[in-house]
Amino acid sequence: MSVKNGRQFLSIPGPTTVPDAVLAAMQRPAIDIRQGDLVTITDGLMRDLKLIAGTKTGTPFIFIANGHGAWEAAISNVLCRDDKVLVLESGSFAVGWGQSGATLGVDVEVLPGSWRAAVDPAKVEERLRADTSGDIKAVLVVQIDTATSVQNDIPAIRRAIDNAGHDALLMVDTIASLGTMPYRMDDWGVDVTVAACQKGLMMSPGLSFTIASKKAMARHEAANLRTAYWDWTARLGSEHYQKYSGTPPVHLLYGLEKAFELIKAEGLDAIVTRHQILADATRAAVTRWAEGGIFEFNIEKEAERANSVTTVRVHDESVLPAFHAFCEEQCGAIIGVGISALSGKAIRIAHMGHINAPMLLGTLGVMETAFKALGIPHGKGGVEAAIELIAGRLKA
Numbered sequence: 480m481s482v483k484n485g486r487q488f489l490s491i492p493g494p495t496t497v498p499d500a501v502l503a504a505m506q507r508p509a510i511d512i513r514q515g516d517l518v519t520i521t522d523g524l525m526r527d528l529k530l531i532a533g534t535k536t537g538t539p540f541i542f543i544a545n546g547h548g549a550w551e552a553a554i555s556n557v558l559c560r561d562d563k564v565l566v567l568e569s570g571s572f573a574v575g576w577g578q579s580g581a582t583l584g585v586d587v588e589v590l591p592g593s594w595r596a597a598v599d600p601a602k603v604e605e606r607l608r609a610d611t612s613g614d615i616k617a618v619l620v621v622q623i624d625t626a627t628s629v630q631n632d633i634p635a636i637r638r639a640i641d642n643a644g645h646d647a648l649l650m651v652d653t654i655a656s657l658g659t660m661p662y663r664m665d666d667w668g669v670d671v672t673v674a675a676c677q678k679g680l681m682m683s684p685g686l687s688f689t690i691a692s693k694k695a696m697a698r699h700e701a702a703n704l705r706t707a708y709w710d711w712t713a714r715l716g717s718e719h720y721q722k723y724s725g726t727p728p729v730h731l732l733y734g735l736e737k738a739f740e741l742i743k744a745e746g747l748d749a750i751v752t753r754h755q756i757l758a759d760a761t762r763a764a765v766t767r768w769a770e771g772g773i774f775e776f777n778i779e780k781e782a783e784r785a786n787s788v789t790t791v792r793v794h795d796e797s798v799l800p801a802f803h804a805f806c807e808e809q810c811g812a813i814i815g816v817g818i819s820a821l822s823g824k825a826i827r828i829a830h831m832g833h834i835n836a837p838m839l840l841g842t843l844g845v846m847e848t849a850f851k852a853l854g855i856p857h858g859k860g861g862v863e864a865a866i867e868l869i870a871g872r873l874k875a
Contacts (some may be wrong), residue, residue, distance in 0.1 A: 495829060571599050619652070772856055
């Protein structure tokens with residue numbers, strides 16, 4: 480028996496649900512890639528990307544690639560072979576970014592961190608103060624790590640670099656955060672922003688971005704890891720196709736244009752508030768479920784929990800295969816699995832991008848249904864707690 484027929488809920492932290500309007504925008508014929516409307520579309524996307532990232536002075540670049548491509552683009556455009564980078568561990572993805580640099584010839588040092596807490600700015604300052612020779616050329620960090628569901632304090636990390644009197648570039652991965660929480664590249668002193676389209680930006684995978692500060696562009700001039708495809712200078716050429724190092728991804732650009740239109744129509748402040756409410760509702764449900772003894776938040780401090788995804792540790796790992804199968808096969812909801820060090824040990828609940836209260840409550844309701852149907856110990860009333868949270872926030 481199944482109640483899955485109907486619209487499937489994709490409740491994973493990327494790729495997220497693509498709005499129907501964005502899907503429809505891509506159902507158009509291709510157009511001239513060298514002149515006319517596509518040039519106008521590209522110019523608009525560059526302006527919108529700067530708006531969303533909170534920069535007036537940064538230089539944006541669009542890549543036909545996922546986030547891993549943008550990682551490589553960021554590293555190769557500002558660093559030289561054997562340059563040292565300091566990677567701030569708070570889960571899987573900053574370390575993964577560093578590893579991609581190692582394959583290019585960068586000397587990678589990982590500042591060890593916890594998988595249950597945000598980066599400690601004091602430790603960053605301490606390490607940079609010890610680097611009296613200035614060997615460290617860049618600091619790599621994620622704003623949100625989707626494996627752990629931690630959110631890092633980017634302004635505090637910037638202050639740590641400044642307090643140490645260090646000249647390292649601050650490079651921030653916003654792939655799981657941009658379009659879900661505040662991000663102000665200029666105000667926070669970020670030198671390189673990395674982003675991708677398939678999470679908070681509500682677009683089908685395939686596009687990623689870097690935005691470079693003036694300081695990063697100056698470092699770029701001497702970087703010797705530059706390659707033909709990723710090279711920022713080549714992409715600043717006078718011909719439109721050079722912005723994509725060849726044929727532009729025409730239909731993906733149509734979709735991204737519509738996604739940015741939706742973001743501007745809602746407004747960044749409203750988007751941040753929506754994500755905050757839905758994240759808090761998720762946490763209200765998990766808090767109640769945790770009373771059953773086998774669930775707990777992965778991130779221990781409430782203030783460090785992300786507003787785009789919640790990672791829940793499961794102490795009885797044997798229940799997870801049946802749980803995920805029940806949600807998908809019986810109810811039509813795909814719930815995120817634990818990854819990397821948390822593979823087979825956690826549930827990840829996504830609440831980012833194109834999501835509203837019915838979608839979230841549907842996901843939480845399916846999860847609680849699975850707990851009851853499978854006899855998984857849990858505190859009762861998780862969905863009710865989420866409803867109470869949302870109702871309280873929206874009360875006139």
